[in-house]
Amino acid sequence: MLKKILIPTIFLILAYGFWISADFKEISAGVAIFLFGMISLEQGFKAFTGGVLEKILRASTDRLWKSMCFGILTTTLTQSSSLVSVITISFLSAGILGLSEGVGIIFGANLGTTTGAWLVAGFGMKVKLSAYAMPMLVFGIVLLLQKADHLKGLGYVLSGIGFLFLGIHHMKEGFDAFKTSIDLTTYALPGLAGVFVYTLIGLIATVIMQSSHATLVLIITALSIQQITYDNALALAIGANIGTTITALLGAMGANIQGKRLAGVHLIFNITTGVVAIFLLQPLAQFTDLLSQYVGIAADNYTLKLAMFHTLFNLLGIILLIPFIRHLVELLQRILKEEPKPVYAAKYIVSATVDFPDTAVKAVRNETLHIYDNAREVILRGLGLKPSDLHRDHLEKSLSNRQVVPQIDIDALYEQRVKKILSEVIVFISQAMFTWKEQRSGDISWLRDANRNIAEAVKATKHLQKNMLHYAISNNHAIRQEYNHLRARVAQLLRDLEEIREADSEDSSLLALDELKLKLKELESHQSKRLYQLIRENSITPQMGTSLMIDSGYVNDIQQCLLAMAATLFVKQESALTNAERRVALDDSEIKQVLEENITRDQTKHVGKLLKADPVKSKHRKKQSLKDNQPLQATTDENQASD
Amino acid sequence: MKTRRLIDKLKHFFDADLRAQQEQRESLKEVLDKLKSKEHELKDRLEREKNPEERERLEKKITLVHTQRKKGVALLKEDSEKEKP
Numbered sequence: 077m078l079k080k081i082l083i084p085t086i087f088l089i090l091a092y093g094f095w096i097s098a099d100f101k102e103i104s105a106g107v108a109i110f111l112f113g114m115i116s117l118e119q120g121f122k123a124f125t126g127g128v129l130e131k132i133l134r135a136s137t138d139r140l141w142k143s144m145c146f147g148i149l150t151t152t153l154t155q156s157s158s159l160v161s162v163i164t165i166s167f168l169s170a171g172i173l174g175l176s177e178g179v180g181i182i183f184g185a186n187l188g189t190t191t192g193a194w195l196v197a198g199f200g201m202k203v204k205l206s207a208y209a210m211p212m213l214v215f216g217i218v219l220l221l222q223k224a225d226h227l228k229g230l231g232y233v234l235s236g237i238g239f240l241f242l243g244i245h246h247m248k249e250g251f252d253a254f255k256t257s258i259d260l261t262t263y264a265l266p267g268l269a270g271v272f273v274y275t276l277i278g279l280i281a282t283v284i285m286q287s288s289h290a291t292l293v294l295i296i297t298a299l300s301i302q303q304i305t306y307d308n309a310l311a312l313a314i315g316a317n318i319g320t321t322i323t324a325l326l327g328a329m330g331a332n333i334q335g336k337r338l339a340g341v342h343l344i345f346n347i348t349t350g351v352v353a354i355f356l357l358q359p360l361a362q363f364t365d366l367l368s369q370y371v372g373i374a375a376d377n378y379t380l381k382l383a384m385f386h387t388l389f390n391l392l393g394i395i396l397l398i399p400f401i402r403h404l405v406e407l408l409q410r411i412l413k414e415e416p417k418p419v420y421a422a423k424y425i426v427s428a429t430v431d432f433p434d435t436a437v438k439a440v441r442n443e444t445l446h447i448y449d450n451a452r453e454v455i456l457r458g459l460g461l462k463p464s465d466l467h468r469d470h471l472e473k474s475l476s477n478r479q480v481v482p483q484i485d486i487d488a489l490y491e492q493r494v495k496k497i498l499s500e501v502i503v504f505i506s507q508a509m510f511t512w513k514e515q516r517s518g519d520i521s522w523l524r525d526a527n528r529n530i531a532e533a534v535k536a537t538k539h540l541q542k543n544m545l546h547y548a549i550s551n552n553h554a555i556r557q558e559y560n561h562l563r564a565r566v567a568q569l570l571r572d573l574e575e576i577r578e579a580d581s582e583d584s585s586l587l588a589l590d591e592l593k594l595k596l597k598e599l600e601s602h603q604s605k606r607l608y609q610l611i612r613e614n615s616i617t618p619q620m621g622t623s624l625m626i627d628s629g630y631v632n633d634i635q636q637c638l639l640a641m642a643a644t645l646f647v648k649q650e651s652a653l654t655n656a657e658r659r660v661a662l663d664d665s666e667i668k669q670v671l672e673e674n675i676t677r678d679q680t681k682h683v684g685k686l687l688k689a690d691p692v693k694s695k696h697r698k699k700q701s702l703k704d705n706q707p708l709q710a711t712t713d714e715n716q717a718s719d
Numbered sequence: 720m721k722t723r724r725l726i727d728k729l730k731h732f733f734d735a736d737l738r739a740q741q742e743q744r745e746s747l748k749e750v751l752d753k754l755k756s757k758e759h760e761l762k763d764r765l766e767r768e769k770n771p772e773e774r775e776r777l778e779k780k781i782t783l784v785h786t787q788r789k790k791g792v793a794l795l796k797e798d799s800e801k802e803k804p
Contacts, residue, residue: 656746660791670786
């Protein structure tokens with residue numbers, strides 16, 4: 077209801093104001109242009125940094141002081157604490173950042189945002205800003221028309237600053253003209269009542285404009301031409317500081333519980349700082365005077381003194397609250413309790429991250445890893461193995477001693493543990509695909525393929541399950557052994573992949589996976605060779621042989637899918653290098669070539685040894701050896717032909 | 720000369736495709752460098768190794784890395800030819 081009448085009421089008040097005063101119209105236009113500049117600047121930083129901000133955030137927030145410095149620096153550079161807090165919330169939601177580090181960033185951002193007041197008071201009020209605004213707008217708009225993303229981003233930043241300057245200029249002009257017709261200082265309220273009323277005005281103005289920066293510029297401009305008293309300006313600044321939490325609160329609506337907790341910390345910090353500043357207003361103002369005098373700010377330079385006050389009371393808030401960060405985090409964890417989620421639900425993808433490409437990619441990656449963990453269990457159980465079997469030595473031997481293979485409904489397990497999360501990931505990706513730059517969409521498309529590969533690996537396990545359950549406990553020793561060998565091959569791959577996942581960056585590079593591919597190709601080749609031998613020796617029936625051949629194909633499918641998934645999920649290096657490695661990585665036919673080279677070398681060595689050992693019989697043995705190895709070569713050729 | 724370099728830099732800044740191509744080539748070079756040093760390291764280890772099984776494993780690894788390098792060099796050559804006006 078309130079939402080419905082709020083906008084029309086604001087419109088009516090503004091329209092009435094425009095009707096009775098042209099100066100009010102100019103001031104409002106100034107605020108509107110300024111806000112548009114802020115939006116443009118934010119947009120620009122999002123595009124221009126291309127994830128740089130997110131990369132720095134990830135690298136530099138492992139300690140509280142680092143998080144705080146990051147908050148101060150980035151907010152100073154971007155002049156938008158909202159952007160920094162919304163990115164932080166999205167990081168928290170994606171599980172990339174801890175709550176304590178997030179709190180550090182928010183504290184830092186609160187201090188960083190005060191630099192805006194210094195810039196406007198020290199520079200904006202002394203220089204004719206419109207003279208700078210015009211060329212910036214022209215250059216900015218020309219760059220905006222460019223195709224390249226970084227140029228477009230730069231265009232947004234330049235035109236954003238241009239609009240900010242233009243907005244400040246119009247506010248100044250409006251107040252200057254306003255001064256001749258009406259004197260706002262007559263509405264000045266002294267004492268505590270004045271403090272409360274003006275704090276409330278500052279709060280409401282910031283909530284409406286959703287930018288404390290805009291409110292502060294408005295206060296500084298009004299103060300610079302003495303339209304408001306210094307005391308009331310201080311109260312307005314306190315109100316603006318409390319009101320600014322609205323952006324974080326709105327941002328947290330789409331976030332998970334961690335994001336909501338961080339917005340809670342933001343609210344607590346700003347309210348506490350505001351309340352302390354209200355009650356310590358006089359001592360703080362006196363201290364501001366003293367410090368201003370010390371750094372050489374003139375006693376009547378109220379705008380700079382206001383900037384000093386703004387910085388001081390935010391600093392005071394930080395000093396007061398730093399010792400209680402841990403308690404604050406604990407308190408919020410108690411108040412905002414995590415709702416018990418179904419065990420097999422998405423953990424990392426939340427709507428708050430969709431606007432930040434790097435964070436969203438990271439969230440999808442984490443979620444895909446989560447899906448893989450679930451799928452790995454489904455695959456193992458589908459093959460009648462326990463998760464603990466993954467780390468068992470001599471697994472094949474242990475399998476041959478088992479008389480029973482536990483049977484599970486792999487479809488039901490897949491629906492419960494994989495498909496539901498997978499569907500959520502697909503929905504998230506499809507939302508993201510519409511909004512992101514092409515480059516990032518590339519990353520997401522690899523992750524989409526990784527998800528598909530995981531699902532296909534589970535499906536192939538399902539196909540394998542039927543014969544495997546039958547033959548793994550067969551009375552025929554040979555076929556039982558072969559099926560146990562297939563099971564062990566999958567388990568071994570899962571174990572190797574775990575090692576790659578845990579390894580450092582070099583061992584987990586995409587090219588290192590080629591070694592694994594070669595190993596699997598060798599195993600496949602040996603098994604094929606054995607298959608023909610077993611049929612020849614009548615150890616298995618031709619029907620068994622056919623089943624084994626088809627199921628061996630399913631095992632290959634599982635392996636291919638898991639390797640393709642690992643190439644995306646377990647590679648730990650920057651994307652430019654990964655792309656280059658993707659090009660260099662060997663495909664199936666190249667792996668086969670390497671395998672053949674290895675076989676030829678082994679044969680040559682073998683023959684060489686024979687020659688050394690007995691030169692007389694060597695000729696006959698050489699022929700025999702080459703004959704013996706023929707099936708292996710034939711198998712490789714057959715596989716190549718079947719591909 | 721300075722103006723020419725400035726123009727080249729500007730061209731580089733404004734031409735996103737050219738920049739992407741150059742970055743791609745640089746990454747490929749980096750990967751090839753890594754492979755080269757890996758191959759050398761493996762060959763050194765092979766020379767020192769006495770155990771036949773371990774030698775066989777190393778030989779297989781060397782063949783693999785060498786094939787990767789060969790493919791990478793061919794790709795780099797292909798890229799350089801594409802970039803030529």
